[in-house]
Amino acid sequence: MSTTTDTDRYFTELTDALRTAGVPDEQITATVEDLRGHLAETGTRPEEEFGPAADFAAQLGGLAPRPAEPDEQAENWTWTADIFNDRRMLAAHGDQGWEVESLDSLGRFVCRRSATAALRWEYRREVIGARRRAKVLAELEPEGWELCGEWLVYGYFKRPRAATAGPAGALEARPAAPLRWLFLSRRGKVALAVWLVLVGGAMAACFMGTLGTGGLAITIALVSMFSALFTSHLETTKGRVDQGRSTS
Numbered sequence: 001m002s003t004t005t006d007t008d009r010y011f012t013e014l015t016d017a018l019r020t021a022g023v024p025d026e027q028i029t030a031t032v033e034d035l036r037g038h039l040a041e042t043g044t045r046p047e048e049e050f051g052p053a054a055d056f057a058a059q060l061g062g063l064a065p066r067p068a069e070p071d072e073q074a075e076n077w078t079w080t081a082d083i084f085n086d087r088r089m090l091a092a093h094g095d096q097g098w099e100v101e102s103l104d105s106l107g108r109f110v111c112r113r114s115a116t117a118a119l120r121w122e123y124r125r126e127v128i129g130a131r132r133r134a135k136v137l138a139e140l141e142p143e144g145w146e147l148c149g150e151w152l153v154y155g156y157f158k159r160p161r162a163a164t165a166g167p168a169g170a171l172e173a174r175p176a177a178p179l180r181w182l183f184l185s186r187r188g189k190v191a192l193a194v195w196l197v198l199v200g201g202a203m204a205a206c207f208m209g210t211l212g213t214g215g216l217a218i219t220i221a222l223v224s225m226f227s228a229l230f231t232s233h234l235e236t237t238k239g240r241v242d243q244g245r246s247t248s
Helices: 002-020 025-042 046-050 053-060 086-094 133-143 162-169 186-207 213-247
Strands: 075-081 099-103 109-113 121-127 146-151 154-160
Touching: 002 025, 002 046, 002 053, 025 046, 025 133, 025 162, 046 053, 075 086, 086 099, 086 121, 099 121, 099 154, 121 133, 133 154, 154 162
Parallel strands: 099 146
Antiparallel strands: 075 109, 099 109, 121 154, 146 154
């Protein structure tokens, strides 16, 4: 009973301190829920895990800009990776403070990094088909994961690392924005090379008159669809193998 009272007292103090710092109420509520969930998993006391409430609030208070008040100095960056490399690159870029806001129609990650919000992000990818969607959301949302984009059968989730790492989730210095926008794995490069060869052959046949414009368009569409389905199948198979190894 005493532990519960101490925890409630800690989060009351943290809430008051964040509110005094001007953090929006909806952000405070989400933060407190994430932190409570973390403590429930670790079984530790809040002050042992996060330090004094006032000091922790000072760490969290400037981690995110206010809603409806866009940061004019924020950096924006759009990049993409194949499905064999996306999780690794999300982890690397999230550690540099890049927050994925959405995936565009081409499957690119549309990111933002605030000039004042020194915050690291963590990501995960889940298969989120029609049958699994509700189940996955029900499992991840209480842990602070937020769906930030969807591509093919995959859903991408994000959450601030401060929710689990405390002050260690803050970013002390912002690395320069990457100059690249395309990050391909070896298998991704092979798939792209095969796609270019097939499409190049179809275009050559079109110019030679053996394949009409309509046939060219159909060929490119079929090759693109096959490439997407094939790489998706390879990644799904690899994921099942990895999962089987981890449980054995």
